[in-house]
Amino acid sequence: MQGLKTTERFSGATQAGWQAYNITPDRTSGIGNWSDDALIAYLSTGIAAGHASAAGPMADVVQHSTQYLTHEDLRSIVAYLRALPPVSGGVTRPRDAWGKPAANDITALRGTTITTVNGLQLFVANCASCHHWTGGGVGGSAPGAYPSLIHNSVAGAPSPDNLAMVILHGVRRQTKDSDVLMPAFGDALSNEQVAAISNYATTQFGDLRATLTAGEVAALRAQPQ
Missing domain, CATH: 1.10.760.10 (Cytochrome c-like domain)
Incomplete structure (x- = not known):
């Protein structure tokens, strides 16, 4: 019935062929091994050195939205993501x-x-x-x-x-x-x-x-x- 699986919240999905990755604080399948600075850099520039570069729909999110957030807002998003329940998704090694x-x-x-x-x-x-x-x-x-x-x-x-x-x-x-x-x-x-x-x-x-x-x-x- 198109209902969301609450136990997998923020753990990723596929949209128009693109995979949106797990952004829960799991250290293996999510962003738990990213520093706060890396997360802020990704949201504000689209690049987190040693981790990822935004492409597809996420590049649009950075270009048209998150790059304009204040540093305080970005830190607030990071703090919120850190507080989410981690979801492993069965991944055994970080991407x-x-x-x-x-x-x-x-x-x-x-x-x-x-x-x-x-x-x-x-x-x-x-x-x-x-x-x-x-x-x-x-x-x-x-x-x-x-x-x-x-x-x-x-x-x-x-x-x-x-x-x-x-x-x-x-x-x-x-x-x-x-x-x-x-x-x-x-x-x-x-x-x-x-x-x-x-x-x-x-x-x-x-x-x-x-x-x-x-x-x-x-x-x-x-x-x-």
Whole structure:
């Protein structure tokens, strides 16, 4: 009957193909291991270094709403979130605890003829110029930096849906600190290619169990935005 599960309040949901993550104070599946400053930074700029960068509907929330809150209001939101009952959701490792830099993957492409859809090749061709071939990002924690995929809550999520949605639709987030733009690759890449990039990124930088098929990408692509 569309009723809310009160025992899972603030533990996440899916909207238009995007996963809204758990924001209860559980230290594994929620934001319990984020500092107050990190939470405030995320709400005011869309970036919490070492944790997450806002995309999709959350980028709109930051751009049109939370960046304009006073510091006192932001601290009040953080205090409220800290007081919520934690919900584990069965997650055993924080989303931002996954990943390590790619080591010698790129050298494997030298002199190699690629005849199939190859996630590494597609990552190097479409993603590495901004996120670096190691996945470490460019620009560190600067407001306009290209985020690291290592210790990134999207790459390390149990579901790869948000990663695929970012590849398909890109990111646009304007705040007083920066104008963040990641182009959408939905028109340039097939469902099979998006799945290959996503699977390479989750295997190398995130939860290697989070894999996608081309059919699942097609279903995400069909979600109205």
